[in-house]
Amino acid sequence: GESVGLHLPTLSVQEGDNSIINCAYSNSASDYFIWYKQESGKGPQFIIDIRSNMDKRQGQRVTVLLNKTVKHLSLQIAATQPGDSAVYFCAEKETGFQKLVFGTGTRLLVSP
């Protein structure tokens, strides 16, 4: 299939490690943030979201942290598996609008 993100920042981890993917945003009017996983040749797949009135949210094996003071978002994946290998995008939404604004993306490579 086609390659998504030819020159993206890359995070390489071993299977079983915990992964942390970071994202900086610039719009202080953003009130909603979301992480997507995108595998080659596929559309973005929803992972987890968080609203600006929260600073942490947990899902199954994933945690999103939001630091509004420094405009920073992170995605933590516990016990990373080879199936987690993909490009991960953060996106933000400004109050009053529906469009998502996506970040650059980070490629996660998980070695067995």
Place this chain on the structure above:
Amino acid sequence: DTGVSQDPRHKITKRGQNVTFRCDPISEHNRLYWYRQTLGQGPEFLTYFQNEAQLEKSRLLSDRFSAERPKGSFSTLEIQRTEQGDSAMYLCASSYRAGARTDTQYFGPGTRLTVL
């Protein structure tokens, strides 16, 4: 499959031709979005519908692009007089607006357009 579907999955066309893509949202989702993604980049917003009303449009959506959602269900995106710079993945997403909560956008597999 109850997810967002898009047709065709791949389209190759010659410069100057018109192309039309279709998106079928998740059943009962009242919001539908179009994005464009080029290699190495994140998706870029093009336009958004709530039911049949087109409520937001990006300045990326030039006059050669038009989107419709006539009955508030499926949507079409047409590109007239295609240019090589239109080559990209065109993604559709849908969501369900329930009260004041922000709704999650779920994406389809995309239509890969190649303009020769």
